[in-house]
Amino acid sequence: KQAELKKSEDAAAITANQAALQEKQKQLTALYDQLYEKTGLTGDNLTNAGTQPASSVSNDWNVTLQFDGEGAKLFADLTKSLAGTGRTLGIFLDNRLISSPIVGVEHAQTGITGGNAVIQGNFTAQSANELAIQLRGGSLPFPVEIVENRTVGATLGRDSIQSSIYAAIGGLLLVLIFMVVYYRLPGAIADLALIIYAILTFAVFVLLGVTLTLPGIAGFILSIGMAVDANVLIFERTREELRAGKSLYRSVESGFYRAFSSILDSNVTTVIACLALFFLGAGLVKGFALTLGIGVVLSMFTAVTCSRTLMLYTISFQGLRKPEYFCPNLKGTKVEA
Structure with a gap:
């Protein structure tokens, strides 16, 4: 009967039934005390x-x-x-x-x-x-009492998950557009690396059996920002080198080299925070920490390896070896063959 009442979502009937069960339990306890x-x-x-x-x-x-x-x-x-x-x-x-x-x-x-x-x-x-x-x-250290009954429909939870997924996809698209508009050719390379990052992240989620709860989706969205942040550091360092008059190849190499320590420090501190949340937190907090931690580790991998490989491969083409593709309004920069 209790299961039927839960399906009907009649809170008053559920409360009345639970009160009746408690009264029956009291009668049974009194009978057991005699036996x-x-x-x-x-x-x-x-x-x-x-x-x-x-x-x-x-x-x-x-x-x-x-x-x-x-x-x-x-x-x-x-x-x-x-x-x-x-x-x-x-x-x-x-x-x-x-x-x-x-x-x-x-x-x-x-x-x-x-x-x-x-x-x-x-x-x-x-x-x-x-x-x-x-x-x-064994027995519970304290008696359990029903303080409040609250029923959340399956539709509400499904809608929340769908809205979060749409937000993640929308945020990813906006980031991809921004990177191309602001960073030109490196932005397009970063977008490709970001897509690789998203595929690798979901693959790891599947392999580890991660369940995407609302906090878990929030952790994944935040990790997208961390992945973009690493590329932003690299590209800004590359622009600084180009403005200093260095060749395109050396600017790219120096950009990755100079940005690596900053990327490593920021990711290590974030991973430490994720570990603290995972081992000291409980429930939904662990899901947020797990997805964020996985995302941060993979974002560093894609920024340092995928982005660098794609960038060096791109400048190997003569037609793409133009400083203005990497830093707008830049003139007179020597390009190394």
């Missing part, structure tokens, strides 16, 4: 809980228990008193009965000793694993 007594054996005495196949010829599974020294003694005394009586051994988690096995009569003399026990039953692999996880996890 079971506290024994002093708690989850603190349980060192491990796992699963194992019941046999090689069936699909049934068992749940295994391991106790510490004190727990082993308490469990042996408890199972000795229950063996053969037909009474069940109640296992509670947060005042809720999660299992109630019966102790066989063969343990009436000594109880289950050794600190190890097996809960047998018609467990599937999934149900046995769920019970083992509950036993290992």
Whole structure:
């Protein structure tokens, strides 16, 4: 019924149903208090809980228990008193009965000793694993109370993701146009390197299984700016060299060489911040840090390798070896053959 109410998105009915469930739980707790007594054996005495196949010829599974020294003694005394009586051994988690096995009569003399026990039953692999996880996890340190119910439709989340993707594509297009208009031929080369960067980034996202949440998309958009920033530094250094009267080839080489330290420093500091956010943050913050960190590393790679290779390849053509293609309003610059 709870699942049907969630599908109907009726907040009032969901709240009323949860209140009814809490009242039923209180009644069950009162009944359990009459049927079971506290024994002093708690989850603190349980060192491990796992699963194992019941046999090689069936699909049934068992749940295994391991106790510490004190727990082993308490469990042996408890199972000795229950063996053969037909009474069940109640296992509670947060005042809720999660299992109630019966102790066989063969343990009436000594109880289950050794600190190890097996809960047998018609467990599937999934149900046995769920019970083992509950036993290992133990009770919550504080009671859980419902403070507020809020339902967000799937359409709203889908629209937000689509809007963010459109923003990323729009921002990328605007950057590509700006680079060509302002930096001429180097801007076109940077655009090609930026497209290579975007393809490599998405490839890494796919290989690592990165889920693009809203913060993750924001991190990717920010990394586009970091990728452009590296090219801007290189091209501005190249223009400075051209204005100083150096040849085109030497200006390009000096531009990359002089800008490298600035690019490295800015990217290293950003990666350090991403690592701090990833390891100290939680949830959506980690997604932002991961996508931004991957983008920064790849942006440095494309700026230093792809942009440089494409630039040197371009100036190898005689027709493109004109200083005005790299720095407007520049006259009298000697071009090295």
